[in-house]
Amino acid sequence: MANSNTNILTPEKNGVNVSEDLKYSFPDTRGYFGSFGGKFVPEILIPALDQLESEYNVVKTDPDFNKERFHHLKEYVGRPTPLTLASRLTEHYGTGKIYFKREDLCHTGAHKINNTIGQVMLAKRMGKKRIIAETGAGQHGVATATVCARFGLECVVYMGEEDMRRQKLNVDRMKLLGAEVRGVTSGSRTLKDATNEAIRDWVTNVEDTFYIIGSAVGPHPYPMMVRDFHDVIGLETESQCLEIEGRLPDYVLACVGGGSNAIGIFYRFINDKNVKLIGLEAAGEGETTGKTAATFAKGKPGVLHGSLSYLLQTPQGQIALAHSISAGLDYPGVGPEHAHLFDTGRVKYYPVSDKDAMAAVKRCSEMEGIIPAIETAHAIAWLEKLMPSLSKDEIVVLNCSGRGDKDMGTISEYFYGS
Numbered sequence: 460m461a462n463s464n465t466n467i468l469t470p471e472k473n474g475v476n477v478s479e480d481l482k483y484s485f486p487d488t489r490g491y492f493g494s495f496g497g498k499f500v501p502e503i504l505i506p507a508l509d510q511l512e513s514e515y516n517v518v519k520t521d522p523d524f525n526k527e528r529f530h531h532l533k534e535y536v537g538r539p540t541p542l543t544l545a546s547r548l549t550e551h552y553g554t555g556k557i558y559f560k561r562e563d564l565c566h567t568g569a570h571k572i573n574n575t576i577g578q579v580m581l582a583k584r585m586g587k588k589r590i591i592a593e594t595g596a597g598q599h600g601v602a603t604a605t606v607c608a609r610f611g612l613e614c615v616v617y618m619g620e621e622d623m624r625r626q627k628l629n630v631d632r633m634k635l636l637g638a639e640v641r642g643v644t645s646g647s648r649t650l651k652d653a654t655n656e657a658i659r660d661w662v663t664n665v666e667d668t669f670y671i672i673g674s675a676v677g678p679h680p681y682p683m684m685v686r687d688f689h690d691v692i693g694l695e696t697e698s699q700c701l702e703i704e705g706r707l708p709d710y711v712l713a714c715v716g717g718g719s720n721a722i723g724i725f726y727r728f729i730n731d732k733n734v735k736l737i738g739l740e741a742a743g744e745g746e747t748t749g750k751t752a753a754t755f756a757k758g759k760p761g762v763l764h765g766s767l768s769y770l771l772q773t774p775q776g777q778i779a780l781a782h783s784i785s786a787g788l789d790y791p792g793v794g795p796e797h798a799h800l801f802d803t804g805r806v807k808y809y810p811v812s813d814k815d816a817m818a819a820v821k822r823c824s825e826m827e828g829i830i831p832a833i834e835t836a837h838a839i840a841w842l843e844k845l846m847p848s849l850s851k852d853e854i855v856v857l858n859c860s861g862r863g864d865k866d867m868g869t870i871s872e873y874f875y876g877s
């Protein structure tokens with residue numbers, strides 16, 4: 460399916476201020492989405508967050524900033540990404556029509572770079588010389604190291620040593636891109652420990668350092684900013700679906716880790732009440748087992764990484780270790796905007812197991828010639844539940860958040876035992 464609408468990325472045509480034409484206007488001035496969000500950080504960081512917020516409020520509607528941003532998205536990231544009819548999966552189910560929004564075709568292989576481009580531009584504009592980030596699986600670290608190389612900024616990425624061992628290829632990618640990867644040896648030596656270390660660095664070097672957060676999480680204004688930088692996904696989907704089908708989709712599906720690819724494609728449609736929005740979270744070995752990352756099915760409100768949201772917790776209220784076969788969904792929290800959309804019922808969230816996701820990796824590879832990221836496969840798996848209940852002419856758009864090349868180690872081990 461060809462997309463002839465290659466010029467849909469002009470801000471003039473689409474309007475750069477995404478919230479202007481939406482009545483939904485969260486977050487409020489305190490950074491809350493209903494009861495969730497806020498700024499739960501050491502007091503020393505409040506001025507930095509305030510400065511970031513006021514700078515962002517300027518660039519958000521600044522035509523020059525957005526013109527440049529959209530230029531990078533087109534010339535460097537490769538946008539717009541196509542909306543591809545998944546024709547054999549569509550035929551297979553025999554009901555509805557399935558389209559993939561192809562974020563897997565973005566430079567670096569996933570949606571994450573939409574956000575890192577926006578934040579690095581902001582950092583440059585604010586005169587920051589140094590970028591820090593934390594990474595779990597390494598995907599956000601790679602997306603950050605990539606834009607730092609492109610924009611000529613110093614880059615330090617914090618990563619737990621356990622994660623460094625598991626994700627050596629991404630560590631080497633970051634090094635090759637010129638970033639310094641700092642191993643973290645505290646705690647479980649994984650993402651949450653790397654995040655603590657990144658925050659410690661930020662507190663110490665707040666004058667010249669910009670902290671690039673990789674999902675729709677963290678203290679205000681990050682969840683809003685990350686959402687806005689990913690809104691291009693929904694913006695394109697809307698006009699592509701109108702062009703191809705003459706109307707909006709009936710369903711939009713996306714996997715949810717912290718929630719950035721999902722909010723990116725959902726945000727446009729929040730006020731279109733006929734568009735049903737579905738988020739798929741990682742059940743791991745099952746949402747009733749201890750080895751899960753199903754934040755909505757199993758979590759309770761709590762504070763993590765600077766904001767109040769749903770969170771997997773131990774009976775004592777400490778942060779529980781998450782589990783998912785997909786590194787990108789292996790996170791005990793979720794962005795505060797999703798917590799609000801969950802509580803209001805505007806978005807439905809369902810858990811999908813490791814097993815069902817892996818079966819979907821295989822099905823999609825064999826039937827569409829697209830090897831999806833294991834994260835994405837959680838959304839693809841849900842088609843098994845959704846499609847039988849649909850009528851023939853209903854339209855489903857699934858956000859194909861990334862490609863599976865990065866997961867070939869896990870996939871080989873799972874299917875071929877090597």
Ligand SMILES: *Cc1c(COP(=O)(O)O)cnc(C)c1O
Nearest residue numbers: 674716717718719720787834861
């Ligand atoms: C990081 C990642 C995710 C999960 O992050 P979100 O912020 O929830 O989007 C999903 N898919 C892919 C391919 C990723 O790399």
